[in-house]
Amino acid sequence: MAILEVENLSVGYHTQKGYLHAVEGVSFSLEEGKSFGFVGESGCGKTTLGMALMRLLPPNGVIREGRILFEGVDLLQKSDEEMREIRWQKIAMIFQAAMNALNPVHRVHEQIAEAILTHHVSLDKKEAFEQVEELFQLVGISKDRMSDYPHQYSGGMKQRAIIAMALACKPRLIIADEPTTALDVIVQNQILKEIMNLQKEFGISMIFISHDISIVAEVCHDIGIMYAGKLVELGSREEVFSNPAHPYTKALLSSYPTLTGEKSRLIPIQGETPNLIHPPSGCRFRDRCPSTKAACKTGEAVWIENSPRHKTLCYQCGTDCKQG
């Protein structure tokens, strides 16, 4: 069963220069216990998407259309009060640069206990601390470091503490926005493994947001590639990587240095991402695309099914084309 279904979601920001189309017409569904990864460059709307799912957009952000069905219920119809109940208890978020999210003047375990106490009014402080202890064990922070202040933690430990906090209320869904950016490779690998183990153990569903396609490839069952606010390719990890169809996905893959295989010159993606206040007509990647055609400017967007679990957004070919 799908725990989360997003239909035609469009999100934007009112700015001084006009309305910015940050996310447009994104639809996907996440199966219970699975993980879905969003990949794209900075400014492609992936963080906005995560924030919109939690309904945590800044004041100038608006969800223009679409539905967010969580366990079959549309989150966009909920009142703020109802939403507050769902946040953290059912959907938790690991924010970008979360290590800076810890309050420097409170001990780490107190901050996590506070999150628990806020959402479980029936617990007393002692019970909450016991829960914190369990959580820290889960994420691999030793007991005697529990009552340290954040500055006494290394980056990796802070990140673990943040993960513990996300797990505090045993959520059904965790949205992780670049949870390992700014960490060293070895620590990053440990944290990713930790996240995957916890996910398996508790059957938590996950949405994973990153600019690094290799990390998403490591963690997620399904992958969505985003470009300039639109989802352009969607499919299982295996299919997207072994058989990428959208030119942008191909470009992303060939711009990444690897440890194995032939050492050939990387092909960077030329140009800059388009302006999202006045987005270009047709395919948004057309100015940077090596195989652009006239139809890319004027054509209708069509989702092409490469296989039942692998789709690509294409403007070139109307309905009769099989390959993007």
Next chain:
Amino acid sequence: MNNGKETIIELEHIVKRYASRGSFFGARGKEIIALNKISIKILKGEIFGLVGESGSGKTTAGRLIVRLEKPEEGRIYLNGSEMAGLRGNALKDFHRKVQMIFQDPYQSLNPQLSVFDTISEPLVIHKIGNANDREDAVWQIMKSVGLSPPDDFVNRYPHQLSGGQRQRVAIARVMVLNPDFVVADEPTSMLDASISANIFNILLDMREKLQVTLLFITHSLSAARYLCDHIAVIYKGKMMELGSADQIIQKPKHPYTKALIDALPRFGMPGEINHYNTLLPVARESSEYEGCPFFARCSVANKTKCSLEKPLLKETDDSHWVACFYAVNGTKKGF
């Protein structure tokens, strides 16, 4: 490892210590050893990779080379002459020849200087050329780092540029001096993966066009593999392994290098990947000062030997150096 090529930079038994701040109540702070007897030779025209985690001392090594810091012990040579004694004009000349590209292009550019002023400033400081020559030089270097057409960019300010464009400005500013040696300290760690490839290619082009030698500091072995001719892996200020890029990536010998390779996400299907598994899941207790620095996390270590004795850096095969008592050839396992 010379192969008849000249050495441009040589670090000889470099030791660098920092005193951590003592407590407010007067207790003396601990001494932190950032670099512990590091020796490196960098050949003219190559890209030399220095790989390590944060806190390994890799940035310190770069800062020592450009004289932003002074070593406590050891010597650094540029083209055979020692750097520490440089004064006056020789020092100014040194600063023209040896340059650094910093990690964070959001902080390394002056927000009040336009792109033109940023790139031409080094020429003004070193009194190179007249106004016309400088303009030509700026235009030319902007084209070669991909800021083209230059007219679109010269009058912009850093806040009007994307991260990738800023880093190109930072590279142009360094390369416009036609330096002999450039330290690039994690130049892409603040950038998106897709933009990194651009910066890597610019560095390769610069080596080609300007014959510049580069020290590339990174935490990513896959980036080092792409760019570098030789790679040195350091951990807690100690040299762990040193060799050609192919030796380090394909036949790693040190358990720490193997752990670094294990930790990198791979694109392959999960089933195909074999790991070296040299990293202990939980670090063991160990003394900070005795024995191998990697002992606490090493699964290959011998408990008595490795905890008491520091392994020396030894040459195993042809120009492949490892500091480990139990260095074994990495088999084809991971590949």
